[in-house]
Amino acid sequence: MLNVTTPPRLFAIVSLFMIVVMVIVTGLTQALFFRQSIIDRESVIVGDMANALAHEHSISVADMENYSNASAAKHLLEGFGPISQLSGTQRIKVFNRDYTIAWSNDPGMLGTKQTTHIGDLMRAMNGEIRAVFNSEETSLGTGDHSSSTAESIEIYAPIFEARQDRSTTAVIGVLSLSRSPLALNQTIRNGLYLLWTVIGITGLILFSALYKLFTLVYSRQKLAELRFTKLSADHDHIVQLEKLSAMGEIVSEIAHQINNPLVGVINLAQVAERDPEISEKTRRLLAAIEKSGIECSDFVQRLLRLNQAARSEPQSVEINDLVRDTIAFFHQTFGKHHALTFTESDQRLMIVADPVLIRHALFNFVHNAILAAPDQPVLISLAAEYHEGMSGYLLSVTDCGSGFNEETAKKLFKPFFTTRPGGTGLGLSVAQFIAMKHGGTVRAESLPGGGARFSIWLPSGPKP
Numbered sequence: 316m317l318n319v320t321t322p323p324r325l326f327a328i329v330s331l332f333m334i335v336v337m338v339i340v341t342g343l344t345q346a347l348f349f350r351q352s353i354i355d356r357e358s359v360i361v362g363d364m365a366n367a368l369a370h371e372h373s374i375s376v377a378d379m380e381n382y383s384n385a386s387a388a389k390h391l392l393e394g395f396g397p398i399s400q401l402s403g404t405q406r407i408k409v410f411n412r413d414y415t416i417a418w419s420n421d422p423g424m425l426g427t428k429q430t431t432h433i434g435d436l437m438r439a440m441n442g443e444i445r446a447v448f449n450s451e452e453t454s455l456g457t458g459d460h461s462s463s464t465a466e467s468i469e470i471y472a473p474i475f476e477a478r479q480d481r482s483t484t485a486v487i488g489v490l491s492l493s494r495s496p497l498a499l500n501q502t503i504r505n506g507l508y509l510l511w512t513v514i515g516i517t518g519l520i521l522f523s524a525l526y527k528l529f530t531l532v533y534s535r536q537k538l539a540e541l542r543f544t545k546l547s548a549d550h551d552h553i554v555q556l557e558k559l560s561a562m563g564e565i566v567s568e569i570a571h572q573i574n575n576p577l578v579g580v581i582n583l584a585q586v587a588e589r590d591p592e593i594s595e596k597t598r599r600l601l602a603a604i605e606k607s608g609i610e611c612s613d614f615v616q617r618l619l620r621l622n623q624a625a626r627s628e629p630q631s632v633e634i635n636d637l638v639r640d641t642i643a644f645f646h647q648t649f650g651k652h653h654a655l656t657f658t659e660s661d662q663r664l665m666i667v668a669d670p671v672l673i674r675h676a677l678f679n680f681v682h683n684a685i686l687a688a689p690d691q692p693v694l695i696s697l698a699a700e701y702h703e704g705m706s707g708y709l710l711s712v713t714d715c716g717s718g719f720n721e722e723t724a725k726k727l728f729k730p731f732f733t734t735r736p737g738g739t740g741l742g743l744s745v746a747q748f749i750a751m752k753h754g755g756t757v758r759a760e761s762l763p764g765g766g767a768r769f770s771i772w773l774p775s776g777p778k779p
């Protein structure tokens with residue numbers, strides 16, 4: 316089915332429809348007017364010619380009335396006979412004021428009252444010129460000369476008395492001329508072809524001009540909207556970046572402040588434990604203090620390590636090497652039994668980035684993937700991808716876990732969001748922070764067949 320949802324398409328369809336309607340209405344009215352004016356012009360010429368001939372031969376009322384008289388008949392023949400030489404002439408009838416045929420090129424019609432269009436004949440008798448299209452001619456009145464002819468145009472032209480002003484009283488009869496409409500139709504047809512072509516071309520020009528104008532305005536508006544969307548997205552990124560940086564600084568400050576007294580607590584607890592004079596109960600309590608202190612210190616160390624993400628040292632690095640190093644580091648940390656598959660690229664793909672930070676982000680993805688499905692394989696893939704006019708590389712980590720729901724999807728990258736007991740909720744937010752620091756992005760997808768895919772896209776330069 317035709318898709319009409321985009322505004323330019325809708326505009327094109329509606330305006331095309333309106334222009335087609337306009338062209339048809341204009342064409343039809345113009346065609347009617349054109350056809351009528353050609354017929355009127357033709358009728359006037361025939362009328363003028365008939366009158367000129369009648370006047371030249373001084374045809375009088377008496378001739379018209381006494382048409383059976385030999386001299387009148389000769390007179391009428393001399394007057395109206397030449398008309399039959401007009402091309403396409405089928406039948407000439409000259410009616411006198413009694414509506415009787417006084418002369419015709421078909422002698423059999425003489426004295427009859429044959430006509431189909433009595434109304435037009437009467438109007439012509441009152442001085443009007445009439446033109447009608449016949450498909451068939453039948454008899455009227457007494458004559459039995461009914462005949463049928465092929466299509467014809469019949470012109471009723473009043474014959475005026477010579478040397479008198481043209482008024483209804485001066486009409487001495489009516490000339491009816493049936494002609495083949497072929498030549499006339501041909502002229503009309505040619506004229507109409509021209510008319511339709513001109514109107515059609517005008518419609519097309521109008522349509523394309525309107526369409527161009529609309530698409531121009533529309534694309535400008537879209538561009539402005541796009542710029543605005545990008546600006547607000549950039550703004551969101553900066554706000555997020557600032558939040559994470561500020562958070563990092565606060566965390567680091569607190570961690571430093573806590574770290575020194577904490578080391579003191581642990582050391583003093585160890586010293587006190589070695590004192591032989593204390594009771595067994597006190598020793599146990601001191602050991603508990605030391606253990607809690609160490610746990611606390613570990614946590615503080617982790618926070619300090621986290622803050623390293625805020626400092627980056629970009630350099631030219633090869634991504635395949637970077638992924639291999641991350642896998643090796645992961646195996647060292649969590650053992651070799653985890654099935655990590657990496658589909659490498661056979662080309663060397665260089666980017667400018669801080670390798671420590673990128674490894675950290677990828678490590679977080681892999682760690683999450685392993686936690687999501689501990690005994691299942693994890694796939695790491697690498698692909699070139701354009702993003703907002705930049706070329707770059709997309710590193711994806713796919714697992715076979717149970718994925719995440721929409722509710723979780725909204726919070727994934729929020730600092731401290733976690734659904735795991737013992738989780739810090741910092742892995743993904745730090746990965747996002749690292750991507751942003753490199754002008755890249757992160758992406759999370761819950762796959763339809765189960766499992767999740769987390770990706771980091773890093774720019775390699777402007778789109779070629």
Ligand SMILES: Nc1ncnc2c1ncn2[C@@H]1O[C@H](COP(=O)(O)OP(=O)(O)O)[C@@H](O)[C@H]1O
Pocket residue numbers: 679683684687714716717718719723727732733734735737738739740741742743744767
């Ligand atoms: N591969 C994954 N599959 C399903 N959910 C995940 C995956 N990785 C992360 N998540 C969800 O995102 C949350 C935040 O992850 P993260 O920031 O790494 O923190 P943590 O791992 O400490 O929970 C996780 O608690 C989990 O709900």
Ligand SMILES: [Mg+2]
Pocket residue numbers: 679682683741742743
């Ligand atoms: Mg994690």
